[in-house]
Amino acid sequence: MSYIDGFVIAVPNANREQFIAHARAFDAIFVEFGAIRVVECWGDDVPDGKLTDFRRAVQATQHESVVFSWVEWPDKATRDAGMSKFMQDPRMEAAAKCPFDGKRMIFGGFQSVVSLPE
Numbered sequence: 001m002s003y004i005d006g007f008v009i010a011v012p013n014a015n016r017e018q019f020i021a022h023a024r025a026f027d028a029i030f031v032e033f034g035a036i037r038v039v040e041c042w043g044d045d046v047p048d049g050k051l052t053d054f055r056r057a058v059q060a061t062q063h064e065s066v067v068f069s070w071v072e073w074p075d076k077a078t079r080d081a082g083m084s085k086f087m088q089d090p091r092m093e094a095a096a097k098c099p100f101d102g103k104r105m106i107f108g109g110f111q112s113v114v115s116l117p118e
Contacts, residue, residue, distance in 0.1 A: 001112035002036065003079045005071040008106045010060035015099035016042065019067065022099055029091060030071050033082035037072040058104045067100075079109065 011019045011062045019038070027038040043066035046054050073079035086092070 001115055003073045003076040004112060005073070005083070006065075006108055006110060007071075007080065008054060008058055009067045009069075009100050009102075010058040010064040010104055011042075011067050011100040012064050014063070015064070018099040023069075024093075026095065026117065027071075027116045029086055029089060030082065033085045034078045035071050035073055035082060039070055039072075039109040041068045045091070054091075055104055076109070 023040045046066045
């Protein structure tokens with residue numbers, strides 16, 4: 001089964017188009033290094049929870065939207081090799097000018113356990 005890297009970030013609403021351009025540029029690098037698919041989702045229905053929620057997880061302000069993203073890899077070995085290449089790629093220098101606060105990003109790698117339809 002595939003391996004998934006998941007990300008949640010807060011992006012200023014005023015930076016939406018800048019974020020989309022940033023994502024298109026950097027997501028293409030993931031694909032170049034072996035990712036099967038990259039999905040970027042702009043928050044549309046992200047409710048406040050009683051104990052925790054997406055907005056609190058990334059300390060989103062009222063002027064920010066939550067973005068939920070994932071990178072699908074064929075397996076963990078491909079992901080590990082691809083992420084290593086990604087982090088060492090000279091194009092990553094431009095990532096310092098990202099349109100969001102990367103310090104508030106939450107992320108992790110996940111092994112698929114159920115995938116439908118198969």
